[in-house]
Amino acid sequence: MTTATKTRMSVEEFERAYMGKRAELRRGEVREKMPASRGHGRIAMNIGARIHQFCKHNQLGETHAAETGFRITTPEGESVLAPDAAFIRKERLSLDLLDEGFVRIAPDLVVEVRSPEDSLSELHEKVREWLAGGVQMVWLLDPTRRVVEVWRGGGLARTLSDDDGLSGEEILPRFEVKVSELWG
DSSP states (O other), X not given: OEEEEEEEOOHHHHHHHHTTSSEXXXXXXXXXXXXXXXXXXXXXXXXXXXXXXXXXXXXXXXXXXXXXXXXXXXXTEEEEEOOSEEEEXXXXXXXXXXXXXXXXXOOSEEEEEOOTXXXXXXXXXXXXXXXXXTOSEEEEEETTTTEEEEEETTEEEEEXXXXXXXXXXXXXXXXXXXXXXXXX
């Protein structure tokens, strides 16, 4: 569950005040987050571990676990968003990226897992912000509906159900997992 606070601040102020805490900054507005449920954590780890192992084996780039803060710039302002999993292709990684503070480039792939208390419209707003900030593809896993929404720059590209395969397309070439395997 996410709760918006009345506090407005810059990314730099947010980084000093909230580093290590469960919160996101959405265009200047702090949104505090409750810790995730058991089911949410299990699903996020399931997909995150699959992505990590695949990327490590194929030397494709860098993976990030839940709650890594990414600094995202859109025409509406700056935000710090924390996905459930993320991937950055190795050719986009540079030596000047710092390990401290929020990541200053947008991931290529973001995974968001919907919790039962999450509003789908609010998650769709966050997905659109990821895409506006430079993310190429977002996977929105919805265990309640047992679907994965695949989002690209133009919006919702397709919705996959249990019998479908989730593909990494050109971002994670040859990565594929059956949707039904994500929920266990």
